[in-house]
Amino acid sequence: xxxxxxxxxxxxxxxxxxxxxxxxxxxxxxxxxxxxxxxxxxxxxxxxxxxxxxxxxxxxxxxxxxxxxxxxxxxxxxxxxxxxxxxxxxxxxxxxxxxxxxxxxxxxxxxxxxxxxxxxxxxxxxxxxxxxxxxxxxxxxxxxxxxxxxxxxxxxxxxxxxxxxxxxxxxxxxxxxxxxxxxxxxxxxxxxxxxxxxxxxxxxxxxxxxxxxxxxxxxxxxxxxxxxxxxxxxxxxxxxxxxxxxxxxxxxxxxxxxxxxxxxxxxxxxxxxxxxxxxxxxxxxxxxxxxxxxxxxxxxxxxxxxxxxxxxxxxxxxxxxxxxxxxxxxxxxxxxxxxxxxxxxxxxx
Numbered sequence: 001x002x003x004x005x006x007x008x009x010x011x012x013x014x015x016x017x018x019x020x021x022x023x024x025x026x027x028x029x030x031x032x033x034x035x036x037x038x039x040x041x042x043x044x045x046x047x048x049x050x051x052x053x054x055x056x057x058x059x060x061x062x063x064x065x066x067x068x069x070x071x072x073x074x075x076x077x078x079x080x081x082x083x084x085x086x087x088x089x090x091x092x093x094x095x096x097x098x099x100x101x102x103x104x105x106x107x108x109x110x111x112x113x114x115x116x117x118x119x120x121x122x123x124x125x126x127x128x129x130x131x132x133x134x135x136x137x138x139x140x141x142x143x144x145x146x147x148x149x150x151x152x153x154x155x156x157x158x159x160x161x162x163x164x165x166x167x168x169x170x171x172x173x174x175x176x177x178x179x180x181x182x183x184x185x186x187x188x189x190x191x192x193x194x195x196x197x198x199x200x201x202x203x204x205x206x207x208x209x210x211x212x213x214x215x216x217x218x219x220x221x222x223x224x225x226x227x228x229x230x231x232x233x234x235x236x237x238x239x240x241x242x243x244x245x246x247x248x249x250x251x252x253x254x255x256x257x258x259x260x261x262x263x264x265x266x267x268x269x270x271x272x273x274x275x276x277x278x279x280x281x282x283x284x285x286x287x288x289x290x291x292x293x294x295x296x297x298x299x300x301x302x303x304x305x306x307x308x309x310x311x312x313x314x315x316x317x318x319x320x321x322x323x324x325x326x327x328x329x330x331x332x333x334x335x336x337x338x339x340x341x342x343x344x345x346x347x348x349x
Contacts, residue, residue: 002050002060005101008094009047009057015090016040016120019127022084027134035123042116046098049109081131088124095120129240133262136219136242139203140263143172144341145334146297146319148207150178151189153274153325160192162330167200169334171324175222177207190216205244210236220244220262225252230259246299248280250287257294264292265319268300269310274321275300282313289314304336311344 016036024033047054077083095117103110147166154162163174174197178186190206194216197204205220206213210233213221220242221233228236233243244263247253256264266288268279277300285298298310299319310318318341327333 001101001105002052002057003062005047005050005098005105006057006061007066008097008101009043011090012043012094012098013040015087015094016043018087019084019091022080022087023127023130026080027130029130032123032126032130035126039116039119039123042112042119046102046109046112046116049102049106049112051105081135084127084131088120088127091120092117092124129238132240133242136203136240137262139172140242141295143203144317144345145171145338146173146175146299146317147171147324147334148175148177148299148319148321149325150176150207152179153321155326159189160196162325163193163196164200165330166324166334167196167202169324169331169336170338171202171334173203173205173319175205175207175319177222177321183209183212186212187215190218194218203242205242213237213241222246222265230256230261234260247288248277248284250284250291253288253292253296257292261294263295263297264288265299266296266315267298267319269298270301270306272301272322282309285310285313285315304333304340307337307340308344311341316341316345 016039020033020036020040023029023036047057050057077086095113099110099113099117102113147163149159149163149166151159167174174193176186176190176193178189180186186209190212194204203219205222206216206218207222208224208227210221210228212218214237218241221237222244223230223233224246225248230243230245234241237243242262243260244265245256245261246265246267247256248267253264253266266280266285268275268277269282269285271279279300288296295317296315297317297319298313298315302310302318302320303323307318318337320337323337324330324333
């Protein structure tokens with residue numbers, strides 16, 4: 001039993017350390033890393049409850065005679081998240097074995113092992129939420145063309161077809177913005193676009209409706225100034241989802257960043273038929289570019305004729321509606337905008 005316990009204490013400790021380092025050095029999640037460190041400490045306390053303590057376990061170790069040490073293992077991991085995923089599996093398997101071993105040699109300690117195992121399950125869930133948001137934020141920062149669309153914007157063409165064309169042209173985020181409040185109408189559309197965006201590997205955002213975003217497992221929600229507060233939306237959706245908000249002044253932009261928005265929309269930059277709002281002009285784009293650190297998307301009346309002005313004002317990300325949705329060829333329109341952004345930002349995408 002000592003050899004089995006020793007192997008699994010080592011396996012659990014090593015797996016926890018891998019995940020802890022990913023949390024600390026990649027995700028930069030100090031609290032989660034601290035919780036994993038605490039779990040390792042509890043594992044050490046459990047180890048001391050094995051009859052004879054750690055010295056007995058080390059004495060029973062026989063690395064040279066371990067037939068499992070010569071079994072070939074998968075060596076390639078594509079990234080830090082794959083390392084962490086493998087680490088979590090090792091941790092859980094090892095903790096389960098330790099629970100059974102402790103039940104045999106130190107019955108009271110089995111309960112302690114079980115608690116550690118279930119706490120590891122909870123931390124794994126939290127880890128995947130944080131890792132998911134981290135990856136979504138990375139995608140968000142690399143996205144430079146954001147397509148906002150609803151059925152009223154496509155000139156009678158099928159919404160699905162227009163969205164597929166926009167993605168093919170370079171849109172990396174799609175937002176469904178429907179004017180109707182009838183959930184029975186919106187849900188089929190929301191599910192259809194979720195399937196398309198997931199298949200194409202682009203981010204999918206729902207406008208306003210936190211409930212619909214949660215129901216279809218969208219990547220996030222976009223809020224207006226009068227919608228549900230950011231904090232409440234986060235409570236509903238969880239920490240693994242993106243939350244964006246429309247802003248029309250430098251004060252609103254800075255406040256959105258302070259309250260934890262993952263990105264903001266800034267506009268309308270120019271007059272637009274899709275929003276009944278006074279244009280904020282290029283000056284606000286410049287102000288936001290200088291004072292806000294989170295990603296922002298200039299929006300409102302932007303098209304191929306004026307996009308260079310927007311880029312020169314300091315934007316490197318643009319959101320559009322009519323410029324793509326109302327174009328005879330949505331793919332070509334999106335590609336033209338994408339190309340303008342690429343060249344206007346020095347090919348930094």
